[in-house]
Amino acid sequence: xxxxxxxxTSAVLSTAIAASGTFxxxxxxxxxxxxxxxxxxxxxxxIQAEVKSAAVKTVEDGTQIAAVIxxxxxxxxxxRVPEYELRAVTDGGVEYLLTPSASNAKAVQARETxxxxxxxxVDGGDFNIASLSFVEVDEYVYPKLxxxxxxxxxxxxxxxxxxxxxxxxxxxxAFTIPLLSSKLTYTPQGWSQxxxxxxxxxxxxxxxxxxxxxxxxxxxxxxxxxAGGKQYAGVRTEGAPEALEPGEKAYVHxxxxxxxxxxxxxxxxxxxxxxxxxxxxxxxxxxxxxLSLPETSGVDLAKLPEYKSGTPISFDPLNQIVGENTQxxxxxxxxxxxxxxxxxxxxxxxxxLNRGTKPVVLPSFQADLTTAGGASYTGSRQVTAAATLVPNxxxxxxxxxxxxxxETSETFGIKLSDTKxxxxxxxxxxxxxxxxxxxxxxxxxxxxxxxxxxxxxxTLNSQFSSTTLQYSYKLTMDLDFTVTDDVMVDAxxxxxxxxxxxxxxxxxxSETHGFxxxxxxxxxxxxxxxxxxxxxxxxxxxxxxxxxxxxxxxxTANRLLxxxxx
Numbered sequence: 001x002x003x004x005x006x007x008x009t010s011a012v013l014s015t016a017i018a019a020s021g022t023f024x025x026x027x028x029x030x031x032x033x034x035x036x037x038x039x040x041x042x043x044x045x046x047i048q049a050e051v052k053s054a055a056v057k058t059v060e061d062g063t064q065i066a067a068v069i070x071x072x073x074x075x076x077x078x079x080r081v082p083e084y085e086l087r088a089v090t091d092g093g094v095e096y097l098l099t100p101s102a103s104n105a106k107a108v109q110a111r112e113t114x115x116x117x118x119x120x121x122v123d124g125g126d127f128n129i130a131s132l133s134f135v136e137v138d139e140y141v142y143p144k145l146x147x148x149x150x151x152x153x154x155x156x157x158x159x160x161x162x163x164x165x166x167x168x169x170x171x172x173x174a175f176t177i178p179l180l181s182s183k184l185t186y187t188p189q190g191w192s193q194x195x196x197x198x199x200x201x202x203x204x205x206x207x208x209x210x211x212x213x214x215x216x217x218x219x220x221x222x223x224x225x226x227a228g229g230k231q232y233a234g235v236r237t238e239g240a241p242e243a244l245e246p247g248e249k250a251y252v253h254x255x256x257x258x259x260x261x262x263x264x265x266x267x268x269x270x271x272x273x274x275x276x277x278x279x280x281x282x283x284x285x286x287x288x289x290x291l292s293l294p295e296t297s298g299v300d301l302a303k304l305p306e307y308k309s310g311t312p313i314s315f316d317p318l319n320q321i322v323g324e325n326t327q328x329x330x331x332x333x334x335x336x337x338x339x340x341x342x343x344x345x346x347x348x349x350x351x352x353l354n355r356g357t358k359p360v361v362l363p364s365f366q367a368d369l370t371t372a373g374g375a376s377y378t379g380s381r382q383v384t385a386a387a388t389l390v391p392n393x394x395x396x397x398x399x400x401x402x403x404x405x406x407e408t409s410e411t412f413g414i415k416l417s418d419t420k421x422x423x424x425x426x427x428x429x430x431x432x433x434x435x436x437x438x439x440x441x442x443x444x445x446x447x448x449x450x451x452x453x454x455x456x457x458x459t460l461n462s463q464f465s466s467t468t469l470q471y472s473y474k475l476t477m478d479l480d481f482t483v484t485d486d487v488m489v490d491a492x493x494x495x496x497x498x499x500x501x502x503x504x505x506x507x508x509x510s511e512t513h514g515f516x517x518x519x520x521x522x523x524x525x526x527x528x529x530x531x532x533x534x535x536x537x538x539x540x541x542x543x544x545x546x547x548x549x550x551x552x553x554x555x556t557a558n559r560l561l562x563x564x565x566x
Contacts, residue, residue: 461474
């Protein structure tokens with residue numbers, strides 16, 4: 001693909017009065033934000049013309065000149081495209097005839113617009129295009145008669161780079177893309193830094209809306225990032241809709257890879273125009289709009305209201321993960337220190353309830369803990385979970401987060417993201433601020449949603465087998481489980497893990513039991529036997545560590561509930 005080194009865009013239009021040879025100039029059309037398109041000017045009654053783009057480029061055999069002209073038929077009947085010559089006029093006053101593409105439309109349907117492509121190679125040196133001119137040529141008289149019908153002054157900028165006249169829009173305000181026939185509007189919604197296999201990536205989210213009463217296709221355009229005099233090309237992620245129905249809204253995502261440590265300063269929206277066909281085709285990028293960036297790509301936790309445990313979380317209404325009849329609420333958020341592993345574990349549980357009348361897919365989103373200082377920790381979701389939510393029956397899904405020992409925050413932001421809409425990147429669909437829940441000091445009742453676990457009598461005894469010549473331990477205890485909410489508990493739910501540790505803190509045996517399936521725990525007195533010991537010696541005294549344990553995508557997450565010491 002060839003890169004054009006100059007781009008010219010329409011600034012004003014002027015029409016010619018052939019009989020007098022004078023050229024009165026129409027008033028300049030000022031840029032309003034970035035949403036105003038040129039209205040076009042009369043070429044021959046029912047046909048209006050405007051310049052979409054033009055360019056010049058130095059090549060081995062001279063200089064290439066290209067232009068894209070947009071013609072609109074304002075009448076109620078199909079109209080033939082007029083066979084006028086299009087000439088490029090340089091800043092030195094030299095005129096060059098441009099050759100129309102063989103694939104150009106021959107006619108324009110009523111109330112429709114076509115784009116005509118022109119391309120020529122000339123021997124001239126370095127120059128800029130000052131204007132484009134439509135000329136009617138009558139070859140049946142001698143000498144032939146040439147009549148200029150319309151002249152369109154243009155200004156030049158470097159190809160693919162914004163110029164002084166490139167329109168600008170502010171972050172958060174709606175805009176349309178200048179000189180595109182599409183009437184779709186776009187509002188910047190999200191700006192986040194993410195790490196990928198390619199390094200540092202910024203994800204831009206635009207809310208596209210069709211304000212018309214007709215179905216509208218989503219046009220092709222690109223979003224680049226500008227920083228430190230460099231331009232970083234962006235790409236549209238997969239999943240964008242091909243078209244929007246009247247009144248429909250949808251998100252469009254762009255990913256921009258930048259060098260490590262680079263902070264983009266502004267964004268640039270570009271379109272690409274092609275000249276010629278097949279292998280001979282050349283293309284160039286046309287800057288359409290500059291877009292400012294928000295002051296920060298993060299969320300100010302201080303401005304978020306504190307979340308009340310158990311209340312439904314408010315999700316983006318356009319998200320594709322959580323349906324309107326599905327309620328998701330945070331019901332538990334605990335932190336546990338892991339001295340032997342060098343990090344802390346934060347465990348979050350989400351209750352999911354289907355308020356509809358038909359089964360729905362269990363929502364699967366990414367969860368991230370964020371701090372006021374800007375740190376972020378991605379959670380691991382429990383491995384086994386129900387595939388669907390049946391009507392009016394709740395399920396619980398657990399996420400665990402590994403955070404450093406130095407993290408002392410008592411309140412976290414919890415960001416929930418869609419991992420599919422902008423894959424392989426994630427897009428935010430909800431954000432809350434929640435405090436950590438505290439365990440009661442010295443209590444005997446422990447929160448393990450949807451259960452309150454109360455410990456009563458317990459005893460640990462050793463046994464020696466004359467058959468195997470090995471010791472084993474038997475733990476007898478009274479556990480009372482109180483259900484605090486109507487939630488379906490399945491094989492993927494948390495389990496209780498019991499560890500026996502010697503005086504040096506070494507684990508010599510462990511047993512794990514769930515609340516569903518075989519060998520499940522029941523409310524009342526029960527006995528657990530530890531037989532597969534990591535030692536042949538009798539150990540005393542022993543400590544019993546009791547954990548809430550859940551299998552996640554990154555391994556087993558344990559939260560210490562209590563310790564029992566002989």
